[in-house]
Amino acid sequence: MAGHCILISVGSNIDREYYTRASIKALAKHFNSIRCSSVYESESVGFAGSPFYNLVVSAKTTLSVNDVCQVLKKIEREHGRKHHEKKFCSRTLDLDLLTYDDKVISTPVVLPREEILYNAFVLWPLAELVPQRKHPSTGRSYQSLWDDFDKQKQHLWPINFSWS
Incomplete structure (x- = not known):
């Protein structure tokens, strides 16, 4: 299918297995050509909370940037997320649009x-899923960005995740 290539980060630290599985089913209803990185477990960043499950999803869409953001919200x-929560807190599901083709924009998002450049839980799955794709602002591949990332700053590890 033709369309725009989008990359989405997925995170959960409340009933992680359930919401991680549910997120992919929900994303597949709205977007096409879904591909997933491995699932990683990471310490919470920015607050004291339970560890997160994180992954990155690649998909195709004909929707606009604004419409993609509305679908993710x-x-x-629909999966129990409250949007009046403070920025750093535990959550059932956190879906963030990372890239939309090679657009560099500041609105609507x-x-x-x-965070691609400073969160290991986003950059490592990106480097795994689309290693040669170039970051739209830096022009560097995600693999090259990950190779140079300070891996001591944040701890995460791939897990053996069952999708069924």
């Missing part, structure tokens, strides 16, 4: 998402 709400 809708999926989060900042793309590419800034």
Whole structure:
């Protein structure tokens, strides 16, 4: 299918297995050509909380950036996410649009998402899923960015995740 290539980060630290599985089913209802990185477990970043499950999803869509963001918020709400929560807190589901083709924009959302460059739980799955794809702002491949990342800053590890 033709369309725009999007990369989405998925995270959960409340009933992680359930919400991680549910997120992929929900994303597949709205987007095409879904591909997933491995699932990683990571310490919570920015607050004291339970460890997260994280992964990155690649998909195709004909929707606009704004519509993709609305779909992601809708999926989060349908899975128990409250959007009045503070920025750093435990959550059932966190879906963030990381990139939309190679767009570099600041509205309706900042793309590419800034956390790509400083959160291991986003960068490592990106380097695994689309290693040669270039970051729209830096022009460097995700693999090269991951190779140079300070791996002592944040701890995460791939897990053996059962999708069924």
